[in-house]
Amino acid sequence: MDVLTRKERLCGITAILTNNPSRLYPLSHFSELFGAAKSTLSEDVAIIKEAFERLQLGEIEVLMGASGGIKYIPRMDKQSKDEIVGEIVEKLSNSSRILPGGFIYTADIFLTPRYVDKMAQILWGFFYKTNPDFVITVEAKGIPLAMAVARLFDKPLVVARKESKMTEGSVVTLNYLSGSSKRLQTMSLSKRAVKEGQRALVIDDFIAGGGTLRAIFEMMKEFSITVVGCGVAIATKNPSKKRVENYKSIITLEEINEEMSFIKASSNILE
Amino acid sequence: MDVLTRKERLCGITAILTNNPSRLYPLSHFSELFGAAKSTLSEDVAIIKEAFERLQLGEIEVLMGASGGIKYIPRMDKQSKDEIVGEIVEKLSNSSRILPGGFIYTADIFLTPRYVDKMAQILWGFFYKTNPDFVITVEAKGIPLAMAVARLFDKPLVVARKESKMTEGSVVTLNYLSGSSKRLQTMSLSKRAVKEGQRALVIDDFIAGGGTLRAIFEMMKEFSITVVGCGVAIATKNPSKKRVENYKSIITLEEINEEMSFIKASSNILE
Incomplete structure (x- = not known):
């Protein structure tokens, strides 16, 4: 050449x-x-x-x-963060997202590459000094966001499964109560996926009661792994006391009123 | 400024x-x-x-x-493709990946950002002229790869679920036999996720019998959506007759010999 x-x-x-x-x-x-x-x-x-x-x-x-x-x-300035989070908050606040039972449809947002990339950059900004060995999430909705965060760290993603599969090899399984539904759930993690003494950054799309994230923390304890941070895209305002502490979130979901067909969300971006 | x-x-x-x-x-x-x-x-x-x-x-x-x-x-030249696929083939061929029952552990490969990005670029190269409205996969192992392909198209990802959830809203559900285990499986797709008349690109991590991919094709038919292509990272050599035709793959898994503790894989990159 x-x-x-x-x-x-x-x-x-x-x-x-x-x-x-x-x-x-x-x-x-x-x-x-x-x-x-x-x-x-x-x-x-x-x-x-x-x-x-x-x-x-x-x-x-x-x-x-x-x-x-x-x-x-990668680093986003305050204005770029405000713009993208404002756009997502507006999308989220559309009342057609309300599902029976007061649930909210968010799948499209967490599967749109532009939103996922930008939310990952914001989460990355919270945790870039934590030096994790891997990012961990639980299947399935949080996977694209957690992978995008892993990509920014150039570290692998680890996915805890709700159903254990043959292709995971031998696993550690943990039973837990999901925070919102109080239903017994199971979480499995392949023994091959992580090593004792590593540092984990926990990422998920959504936190309501915090039961699932709490279970990831407990799973990490089983493997003698240090959790260096926990970040979610959307946190519900209620219950205000979650089953994990010290998590960071991008957006607060303040209210879903099924009867009035009304959703209120707000940005947590301060700087 | x-x-x-x-x-x-x-x-x-x-x-x-x-x-x-x-x-x-x-x-x-x-x-x-x-x-x-x-x-x-x-x-x-x-x-x-x-x-x-x-x-x-x-x-x-x-x-x-x-x-x-x-x-x-993005476009990769032949040499870059050969290098990365060679590296993945070598990793895959490690006999410690053999799991009881002749399964193979691949989760780490499909969760390492560099491998996923590069495989996505290769799949993108197969299909960049097909002009899809979205990329579709089925949870959970194929999600990061399919999302990386969606990112290259700047189009949304759609994920069919094996278990339908409240947060999906109303869904279309389809029962099918998985190609390998002949076990009855269920696949659900949220009605909000897609629109009639759209064009879908199907992406998954692995094809053995092809039952799951076939079910995605059938699901698309239910929604009057055209499948414009189907790409997978790894295809098993056997059975040679899959339940879908016209899929493209990056790597062929030629043999998993549990008894002899031996795996053979090869690259399908021609240009």
Whole structure:
């Protein structure tokens, strides 16, 4: 390949970094790829870093030393967060979402890539300093959101199952009461999925009573794993006392009034 | 904001496009964001387009006219596909993955963001001309892969459930025999999730007998929806006759020999 121009390298490095959030690339990766000297690439990186800061596109982190390199850290500014959360709150507040029994239909929101990506970036912002070894959720509605968070950390997702399957191998199973329905539920986790001593970040789409999230915490205890954080997209206002403490949420679902055909939701974004 | 330099704009446009695959951005989006004339931005786009082609980072598609704009189309070259599929085949072939009954543990692969992203890009490559309105899968193991494909199309994912829930609203339910175990299974799809006349792309992690995929096809028929394609990550070699035709797969699982503790898998990547 002919020598690349600086402009071509800038496009190339930017594309690779943004397509692979949190992945550390040593400069040698780009010098092999582009046939450019490391000093030249250092200058390229400085330009990209400044452009990202100026345009509030996230952060380019530069780590020095032998095991150093550069990585892309997505970061949303307050205005972008407010815009996307405002849009989701408005969608959620549509009374046609009310289901019999006072439930709310949210499946479409948690399956729309743009919403999921942005909610994941907000959750990532809460927990990016917690250094988890994996993200954990319970099947099934929270999987896309939790996977998007895992992607931003460049770490694997672990999924606890409600029904244990042959393809999970040997599992640890735990019975629990779901917070809202007080129904006996079962949660299983494959023994192959995690290792003792790891750090887990718990992510789910929704918290009402908190029974399911509590069960994940207990499951982690069974495996001697530290929970470093717990984040959900939507938290109901009631009950105000959940069965887990110290969770963070993006949106509060304040009221679902089936009789009056009325839903009220609000943003929890402060900064 | 002071006027941006071309280099800063190149980084900015590249980052926004690669972070939002298949999303069409009119040039006016960037002229508002960067305070630059459209003619200037056209030159920027030409540079980015050429850089992406030269570095095989995918394609920048330029659509002319009033409703025109630019979008990023990810595309992997043969060598990148071979590398990642080779890596997955090697991982899969590890005999410690064999589970009692001749099953194979694959959960970790389908929950590792890098593998999922790359497999999604390969599946996307099979189907990018099919113009689906949504991607559909059945819970739970295929969800991250199907969501990653949906993200590349910038279209929603739809998930058929094995167990119907209150939060799905009214559903259509279908009974079917799973291809391998011949066990009676149930699949439900929320009536809110899809509309008559839409186009569906079916994605799943695994096909053995094909009973589950066949059930998705039948479900789509119930809703008068056209299936425009069907892609899976892993297809077993046997039975060679599946209950669906015309599916595409990335990897063939040729043999799981529990007694000999031996797994053989191979890549289906031809171009």
